[in-house]
Amino acid sequence: MPSNEGPNVLQNTPKVLIIGGSYSGLAATVNLLDLCDGKPPRFSSAPANDNSKSISKLPVDITIVDERDGYYHLIGNPLAFASDDAASKSWTRFRDIPALKLPNVRFLQGSVATIDCEKKVAWIVDTVTEQRRQEPYDYLLVASGLRRTSPVVPQALDRDQFLAEARTHTKSIRDAKEGVVVIGGGAVGIEMASEIKVIEPWQKVTLIHSRDKLLSAEPLPDDFKERSLEVLKEAGVEVIMGQRVTDTTTIKTDAGSKSWRLTLANGEQITAGHVITAISRSTPTSGYLPATALDKHGYVKIDASLRFTGDVPNSQSHFAAGDIASWSGIKRCGGAMHMGHYCAINIHQDMLKHRYGQLPTYKELSEFPNIMGLAVGKKAVIFDSTNGTSSGEDLMGSYFGNDLANSSMYCWSSVVSLTILTSITVCWNYMKLGQAITV
Ligand SMILES: Cc1cc2nc3c(=O)[nH]c(=O)nc-3n(C[C@H](O)[C@H](O)[C@H](O)COP(=O)(O)OP(=O)(O)OC[C@H]3O[C@@H](n4cnc5c(N)ncnc54)[C@H](O)[C@@H]3O)c2cc1C
Structure with a gap:
């Protein structure tokens, strides 16, 4: 009934x-x-x-x-x-x-x-x-x-505005004659800095983090944070740790283009052609x-x-x-x-x-463990409670494919079996968004 x-x-x-x-x-x-x-x-x-x-x-x-x-x-x-x-x-x-x-x-x-x-x-x-x-x-x-x-997330609300917003970023990165500085060594800052090195390998990229370890706010083991730092440096990113940026001043260069002078807590000054604040509030x-x-x-x-x-x-x-x-x-x-x-x-x-009037069988969530998969240049750095910390180009393929997990089909089975645990590499395909349903 x-x-x-x-x-x-x-x-x-x-x-x-x-x-x-x-x-x-x-x-x-x-x-x-x-x-x-x-x-x-x-x-x-x-x-x-x-x-x-x-x-x-x-x-x-x-x-x-x-x-x-x-x-x-x-x-x-x-x-x-x-x-x-x-x-x-x-x-x-x-x-x-x-x-x-x-x-x-x-x-x-x-x-x-x-x-x-x-x-x-x-x-x-x-x-x-x-x-x-x-x-x-x-x-x-x-x-x-x-x-x-x-720039942690785009602020545009439609596709056209988004493409314009993204182009502004990529142009600023390409035009930054004095290099790019990324402020913030959380997951987003690490990925933003290393992706720039992948796309524009000639560009000088410096990441500045105020604490002594990257990912300092994350409840993850130190060996994961240390491995992330090693892999980030291997990707060609220069890293300044334990320094807060206390002042950022705009400088006009002779050619009329802008650059920035950053002052660190220890008084050191750095010049940058583009500054990305990757501190996500x-x-x-x-x-x-x-x-x-x-x-x-x-x-x-x-x-x-x-x-x-x-x-x-x-x-x-x-x-x-x-x-x-x-x-x-x-x-x-x-x-x-x-x-x-x-x-x-x-x-x-x-x-x-x-x-x-059918008797329902409701699904119940288990607790989620703290895990993380980071795309750092050509390598992924992964932590999960079963395998601990691991890193490598092979993991990059299986976790993120070549498009930061948008549509690649790589390693489908691991994605399915680790639905809760992994950074799903195949979001579009995993949800089968490309497959029309016939009614
Ligand atoms: C730069 C970055 C990199 C990341 N990398 C990874 C990664 O590698 N692996 C991983 O597992 N996770 C990653 N994350 C985390 C991951 O993106 C989030 O966990 C995930 O997006 C959460 O999905 P969601 O559906 O809950 O919400 P969201 O993806 O945040 O989507 C929320 C949606 O709601 C809409 N919305 C918001 N407010 C309103 C409103 N009032 N009315 C109507 N619509 C509204 C927004 O427009 C948006 O489309 C990353 C996050 C960031 C920012």
């Missing part, structure tokens, strides 16, 4: 609203489409539940709302901001993603301003018209990640949610089934995945996709429960 509880329009077509069309949001979308089509979710070969007699085909309407007009391969940003060719492959407008060209998948380009969990309505400010609009939903997936500053984008849904840092409190645990109405139909969720482990794209996959299964199970 159908249950009377839960979303009230489940006798009709359930509306799923997904905030954020990146790794977690799109992973949830494609897996939910599979399940509602009566197929196993594409991230797992086995059916979503053990009940082989269960009914699984269901109608669904999915709306993805994102401030951007497309899917951006964020983990490839260090490469996209060093290479025009990589940039053009990094951003795909939602309407051009073959797997999402379906009558029951809709995109809204806008910024979510408020969520009314009681009425199950999202208020969205349309990016183009700047008008506010309402969007009702039965299920909400919050997957809007973290707000990060430039990231904050959760959760301002549109009631404060009761959030922990003290602004992350969404969830249980192992990825549902809200804060004191909000209808918490059973509110889910969060990816960087915005309060969960263990270093924030990573592999974890984000894994969470999106589980949200899809749990939303689908919930729909079946309410529509057909």
Whole structure:
């Protein structure tokens, strides 16, 4: 017997609203489409539940709302901001993603301003018209990640603006006669510095880090941090450790072009033709949610089934995945996709429960260990709790391919088996975004 509880329009077509069309949001979308089509979710070969007699085909309407007009391969940003060719492959407008060209998948380009969990309505400010609009939903997936500053992430909201923004970076790098200085030896700074050496090997690149070890803020062992430093130097990057930049002054050279003079805490001065500040001050984008849904840092409190645990109405139909969720482990794209996959299964199970009275089998997340995979020039440096620290060009191939994990098919099986653990090298192909679904 159908249950009377839960979303009230489940006798009709359930509306799923997904905030954020990146790794977690799109992973949830494609897996939910599979399940509602009566197929196993594409991230797992086995059916979503053990009940082989269960009914699984269901109608669904999915709306993805994102401030951007497309899917951006964020983990490839260090490469996209060093290479025009990589940039053009990094951003795909939602309407051009073959797997999402379906009558029951809709995109809204806008910024979510408020969520009314009681009425199950999202208020969205349309990016183009700047008008506010309402969007009702039965299920909400919050997957809007973290707000990060430039140039750690592009600030453009559409593909054309993004290409212009990326070109400005690559030109500044090429034109920097006195070399490029990258400030900040976290993961992003290391990858940005080393990608410049890969694309423009002739360019002088210096990375300045205020602490005595790279990746000083990361809960990772010292041997990983030391190996990262060795590999970074091998890639040709000059590294200054334990020095804070205390002053940056613009200098006009004779030719009219600009350069910068940086003063370090020890009084030393360095001249640079281009300065990249790779210190990411990231904050959760959760301002549109009631404060009761959030922990003290602004992350969404969830249980192992990825549902809200804060004191909000209808918490059973509110889910969060990816960087915005309060969960263990270093924030990573592999974890984000894994969470999106589980949200899809749990939303689908919930729909079946309410529509057909079927006993649900919800997936539960395990704790995520702290692991990291860094692309440092031609080598990857990897830490995971099973194998410890390792590095090499072979690992670069298997973890990142040749496009910082955008689309390469390399080492598919390791990606599948290490979904939570690895920096997934094959984001586009792993989500099968290039494969059109026939209806
Ligand atoms: C430079 C860089 C390199 C990285 N390299 C790696 C790596 O090698 N391996 C790895 O595993 N991880 C890496 N990461 C981390 C990884 O990118 C994140 O863990 C991952 O992007 C999280 O995915 P997500 O879907 O949760 O959120 P995001 O990818 O942050 O996407 C959030 C989406 O929500 C949208 N959005 C935000 N606010 C709103 C709003 N109010 N309304 C509507 N839409 C909104 C945004 O436009 C965006 O499209 C890297 C991160 C950076 C910045």
